[in-house]
Amino acid sequence: MNSKRFPFAALAATFLIAACAISMPASAQKAFSEILGKGKLGTTGAVVTTEQVRAELLAWAPEGVEPGKPVWVGLQLTHQPEWHTYWKNSGDSGLPTQLDWQLPSGISAGDIAWPTPKKIPIGTLANYGYEKAVLLPVPLTVAPGFNASQLEVKLKAAWLVCRKECIPQEGDFSLSIPVRSSTAASGQLFQDTFAATPKALAAGASQVEVEGKAINISLAGLPAALQGKTLALYPETGSVIEPAAPWQQAWQGAVWTAKVPLSGQRTESPASMPLVVALENAAYRIDAPVKGPWPAQAAATVVPPALEAALRANASAGAAPVQTSTPPVGLIAALLGALLGGLVLNLMPCVFPVLAIKVVGFVHVKDQATRLATGLAYAAGVVMSFLALGALLLGLRAAGEQLGWGFQLQNPAVVALLAALFTLLGLNLAGLFEFGNVLPGRLAGWQAKNPTVNAFLSGVLATAIASPCTAPFMGASLGYAVGLPALEALSVFAVIGIGMALPYLAASAIPAVARVLPRPGPWMVTFRQLMAFPMFATVAWLVWVLGQQSGIDGAGALLALLVLMALAIWAFTLRGTARTLLVAFSVALCAIGLWSIGPNITRPMAVASAAPAAGGWQAWEPGRVDQLAAQGQSVFVDFTAAWCVTCQYNKKTTLANAAVLADIQSKNVALLRADWTRRDPAVTAALTQLGRSGVPVYVIYKPGRAPVVLSEILSVDDVRAELAKL
Numbered sequence: 159m160n161s162k163r164f165p166f167a168a169l170a171a172t173f174l175i176a177a178c179a180i181s182m183p184a185s186a187q188k189a190f191s192e193i194l195g196k197g198k199l200g201t202t203g204a205v206v207t208t209e210q211v212r213a214e215l216l217a218w219a220p221e222g223v224e225p226g227k228p229v230w231v232g233l234q235l236t237h238q239p240e241w242h243t244y245w246k247n248s249g250d251s252g253l254p255t256q257l258d259w260q261l262p263s264g265i266s267a268g269d270i271a272w273p274t275p276k277k278i279p280i281g282t283l284a285n286y287g288y289e290k291a292v293l294l295p296v297p298l299t300v301a302p303g304f305n306a307s308q309l310e311v312k313l314k315a316a317w318l319v320c321r322k323e324c325i326p327q328e329g330d331f332s333l334s335i336p337v338r339s340s341t342a343a344s345g346q347l348f349q350d351t352f353a354a355t356p357k358a359l360a361a362g363a364s365q366v367e368v369e370g371k372a373i374n375i376s377l378a379g380l381p382a383a384l385q386g387k388t389l390a391l392y393p394e395t396g397s398v399i400e401p402a403a404p405w406q407q408a409w410q411g412a413v414w415t416a417k418v419p420l421s422g423q424r425t426e427s428p429a430s431m432p433l434v435v436a437l438e439n440a441a442y443r444i445d446a447p448v449k450g451p452w453p454a455q456a457a458a459t460v461v462p463p464a465l466e467a468a469l470r471a472n473a474s475a476g477a478a479p480v481q482t483s484t485p486p487v488g489l490i491a492a493l494l495g496a497l498l499g500g501l502v503l504n505l506m507p508c509v510f511p512v513l514a515i516k517v518v519g520f521v522h523v524k525d526q527a528t529r530l531a532t533g534l535a536y537a538a539g540v541v542m543s544f545l546a547l548g549a550l551l552l553g554l555r556a557a558g559e560q561l562g563w564g565f566q567l568q569n570p571a572v573v574a575l576l577a578a579l580f581t582l583l584g585l586n587l588a589g590l591f592e593f594g595n596v597l598p599g600r601l602a603g604w605q606a607k608n609p610t611v612n613a614f615l616s617g618v619l620a621t622a623i624a625s626p627c628t629a630p631f632m633g634a635s636l637g638y639a640v641g642l643p644a645l646e647a648l649s650v651f652a653v654i655g656i657g658m659a660l661p662y663l664a665a666s667a668i669p670a671v672a673r674v675l676p677r678p679g680p681w682m683v684t685f686r687q688l689m690a691f692p693m694f695a696t697v698a699w700l701v702w703v704l705g706q707q708s709g710i711d712g713a714g715a716l717l718a719l720l721v722l723m724a725l726a727i728w729a730f731t732l733r734g735t736a737r738t739l740l741v742a743f744s745v746a747l748c749a750i751g752l753w754s755i756g757p758n759i760t761r762p763m764a765v766a767s768a769a770p771a772a773g774g775w776q777a778w779e780p781g782r783v784d785q786l787a788a789q790g791q792s793v794f795v796d797f798t799a800a801w802c803v804t805c806q807y808n809k810k811t812t813l814a815n816a817a818v819l820a821d822i823q824s825k826n827v828a829l830l831r832a833d834w835t836r837r838d839p840a841v842t843a844a845l846t847q848l849g850r851s852g853v854p855v856y857v858i859y860k861p862g863r864a865p866v867v868l869s870e871i872l873s874v875d876d877v878r879a880e881l882a883k884l
Contacts, residue, residue, distance in 0.1 A: 217311070218348040225302050230295050232348065234294075236291040241321050243288055243292070244287040245272060246394060247393060250402060251324075257270065267298055270295070307337055311332065323779070324780065361430075361446055367448075368453070373398075377433065377435065384437055384442075386409055389414060389437055400418075493650060497653050500657020503658045532610055536620075539621070540617040540659040574760075578720065584694045584697065587687060587689050591731045702800065719756065722748045723748060775796075777830070783830065791828050795858075796813065797853050797857070798833060798854055808854060821881040825884045860884055
């Protein structure tokens with residue numbers, strides 16, 4: 159057999175480089191380089207962008223920077239659809255945006271001039287905040303004698319952005335404002351924000367009267383245009399009323415009145431209450447005195463209980479991990495676990511397709527020196543690929559991305575690209591075409607003379623397919639590694655690669671292995687064709703994964719495009735006029751297919767209304783475990799993904815076992831499934847709290863007891879033993 163029959167590794171590397179380019183956001187490219195050099199991200203500017211928010215520091219100084227002249231700065235937050243940040247009183251949950259200014263001597267910052275918020279219902283709760291875009295303006299006071307040519311403004315801002323999940327975010331900003339010239343580019347934005355800011359009115363006869371478990375509000379002096387209209391109410395003092403509870407309002411002549419229930423978690427007893435009332439774009443603020451004694455208040459809490467649960471489930475990567483039942487992992491233990499995990503990774507079902515490449519390579523190379531060289535090259539490809547993936551993961555996390563191990567297969571475009579790659583390899587192994595017949599002669603000849611390069615790129619391909627899986631011993635090591643300094647973290651990733659490459663390297667170095675292989679003959683053609691079927695099986699799996707991400711339309715589009723790709727490849731194998739005509743026709747069909755149905759591949763699947771899944775499983779969401787635990791119920795959480803074959807194996811075996819299900823029912827254990835098939839920052843944060851950065855992860859929670867993290871490969875006996883302790 160000629161080595162040009164197996165140049166698929168070079169093609170695989172091309173696909174994988176493209177896949178990495180697709181899966182890496184542009185905002186993380188700088189972090190990727192810096193994580194290798196310094197281990198941290200250090201960018202500062204006027205704009206910070208996350209997946210949920212674009213934050214920009216703006217300034218307005220229409221008459222320059224002088225004492226007595228208006229000088230304003232502000233943070234503009236532009237939210238993605240369905241996401242929001244919070245007002246100064248966030249309501250039932252949430253936290254207000256915080257601005258920490260660093261200003262030169264002679265310049266001082268005032269308070270935020272908060273624009274009027276809106277009420278945002280969240281289930282049985284209600285918050286006060288902002289959607290779409292909001293500017294939080296802050297006045298600057300210039301002291302006499304300030305004579306710099308530029309006003310250098312630095313800001314450290316922190317905000318909590320929420321949808322159904324909540325993500326704490328922060329950014330460092332800097333801006334230079336000319337002192338002696340006008341800065342007015344954002345003037346209209348500031349003016350519009352001032353118009354949306356509540357106008358202060360004198361208290362006059364306004365008051366708040368405490369009556370049992372409610373307060374009676376009377377506001378006098380409101381503009382006549384509001385009289386008789388239904389108003390929105392926003393108290394600036396938090397933890398006093400129940401924002402989501404029903405309340406009544408009425409007009410008594412020119413006085414607006416309301417009766418609002420007190421919060422059962424009230425922690426404030428103010429002597430006066432600044433209240434904002436609003437009608438469409440008009441809003442007014444009255445600081446009303448409080449009459450009557452307050453009832454006894456609840457014990458003070460640092461943050462509202464609902465927010466505390468959300469933050470625990472969505473803590474950032476730097477947060478303290480949740481206590482587990484296992485002792486902390488040290489660096490030596492992490493390296494040992496990484497080595498064992500890499501070894502076991504060779505036996506994981508997701509790595510099986512790569513065994514075809516490894517076996518074919520073994521059969522083809524008979525010379526011992528060449529075998530050893532290819533073994534070393536393969537090992538180098540595996541180790542360097544693990545290092546590259548580890549560095550990319552650390553860089554993306556440093557850039558603010560909520561990612562974990564296997565992140566590349568959370569991108570449907572990468573899944574589709576890999577499906578195309580394995581279709582190509584399967585067609586080659588099946589004998590439809592030979593790379594030497596379609597590649598330029600020089601490239602085919604160069605590859606035939608460089609088998610070590612082929613072996614190196616085979617290691618790259620093996621890593622790409624193996625990386626989404628987390629083998630036993632690997633989970634704790636990976637979770638520990640992402641919190642280490644860059645060099646120590648990369649050492650863990652390198653040792654995983656060494657563990658995975660070790661069996662192949664050892665076999666290439668042992669002469670006895672060559673002696674047990676059959677002599678070359680016709681059987682090798684049959685074996686080669688047989689090895690095409692694991693490739694096609696991998697394609698079927700990847701199409702199924704894409705179906706979980708983009709729905710039936712996405713999976714159907716991918717299948718159609720793969721058929722068109724196969725047609726084009728077949729056309730290239732023809733000769734004469736038929737080749738010219740059919741190549742042009744098939745390539746045109748591929749282009750039309752990509753244009754017409756290609757977008758279905760990356761289009762997110764519509765989310766159906768939440769309903770219990772088969773077997774009593776419910777969708778995991780932030781805070782749900784705490785809610786069930788508060789009711790005294792134990793919880794089993796399955797952190798899974800469609801692209802994780804180990805996850806699917808456990809789901810179809812141990813988690814479907816009749817005895818396990820009977821134990822779960824008898825112990826009244828709630829079943830939650832956290833789906834990480836697509837990128838989900840909330841799931842990533844929950845995994846981080848458990849000291850993990852990949853799936854599968856299985857956790858049993860019991861009220862009053864530390865969570866128990868089970869092995870990545872579930873056994874019926876182990877699960878039943880843990881359930882028996884509940």
